[in-house]
Amino acid sequence: MNVTPDLDTRFREAALREGLVDVRYDIVDSPVGDLFLAATERGLCRISYWPEGMEESLARTYGPRVLRSPLDDVHRELDEYFEGTRREFDLPIDLRVAPFHADVLAELARVPYGRTETYGSLAAKVGRPKAARAVGTVMHHNPIPIVLPCHRIVGANGSLTGYAGGLDVKLRLLQLEGAMLV
Amino acid sequence: MMGSVTQPIPPFERFYLEHRYEVLGYLRRLLGQRAEDAWQETFLRALRAYNRLQHARNLRSWVFTIATNVAMDELRVKPQPPADGVTVAELKRDAFRELEHLTGELPPTERAAVVLRYGYDLPYAHIADALGSSEEAARAAASSGVRRLRRTNERHA
CATH class of the missing domain: 3.30.160.70 (Methylated DNA-protein cysteine methyltransferase domain)
Structure with missing residues (x-):
């Protein structure tokens, strides 16, 4: 029917x-x-x-x-x-994650368009300078990629390391934003 | 003894996609042109209750129950008590196909019972739930509906 x-x-x-x-x-x-x-x-x-x-x-x-x-x-x-006409998202977000994840994702949200940051420096910003690996885990479980820009987080040597959508997508987003890549 | 496996409640979207066609078909048989509003009301009622479901068993019968309730509200008819001492009339599936077009002439409860039994293969226990009656009464309604269908068919023949 x-x-x-x-x-x-x-x-x-x-x-x-x-x-x-x-x-x-x-x-x-x-x-x-x-x-x-x-x-x-x-x-x-x-x-x-x-x-x-x-x-x-x-x-x-x-x-x-x-x-x-x-x-x-x-x-x-x-x-x-x-x-390429929008640099910041203007959307209400409903995040339901553990406190450490919430802290890291809040800091991640402040990484500006077109810039990159390392796992280690993001860890330092939440007061856990030795927690680069834990920050990697948070990025891996990021519930809202693109809007919470985990594609802007790269390895200490500038390597792209990993991405839920694949490294080619990570590279593409960074190129779209005009990020300076090593 | 084996513990029963608890199936999680499926996301409503899956439930909806799986049952929306046959529920509309069922309501068309009961209500004709008025089926669309009843169909929407059926799935809204299902959605209102969906987060309180305790298990995922018999969701098909559950949605037919809701559809039947909506249709009965629409027809403003209460299920009738069963007649005593009737022998149960049954139909073969092929026979139902031939008589199906006459179901519109049945009283609502009989119509629902016959269509659920022969059109959708629901067991009487589930039809009873749908009609808000006992299994006995559901069987009697279907049986009386079958008899009436046969009489109507003979008249038309």
Whole structure:
């Protein structure tokens, strides 16, 4: 039996209007491939380069009422970023991470557009100068890459080390931002 | 003894994608043109209750139960008590296909019972939940519906 796109859209809009959704998500295309975006009523909570299994992951963290629905503001700011017309994101964020992660990600958010920083210096900024490796782990689990710019964090020798979206994507984002690379 | 494996509640999106077509089909059979509003109400009610689900068993029957409740509200009809001492009339699947177009002429409870039993293969225990009645009453409603379908069919023949 055919559920028309119009009927489908009306249901999704009614669900959001009534505040019945724990977390909404969408998958959008971008110059670096498909991006999985998710937000709660509080704000953007997830960006992933790998949509596979993300609905289940969201359900575990935010509750089972996971519904697909366009995230226009997030999509628009990302488009502007990829076009090079946006240097800072202006989106509310819903971060639910352990305290150390929260400290590191807050510091990460201050690393300016087009600049890089090392794991060690980020560690020093949160008062744990020897915790470069732990900072690496936080970057690896960054729930909102691109917006929380873990692509700007590089190894002490300037090497790109690693990235959830792949090193080619990390390089591409840094080149887009005009970062000086060693 | 083996412990039962607890399935996690699937994300609502999966549940919705899996059941939205057949629920609309079911409501069309019960309500005709009025099915779309009832369909939306069904999934909104499901969503309202979804974060309180205790387990992921029988989600299909669960959503048919909600759809039936919405349809019954729409038809403003209370389930009728079963008649005593009836023999149960059953249908073969092929026979149902031939009579299906006549289900619109059945009273709502019988219509829901017959469609759930023969159109969607739900067991009587689940149909009883859907109708808010006993299993006995669900069986009686389906049975009486089948009889009525056959009579209607003979009249039309």
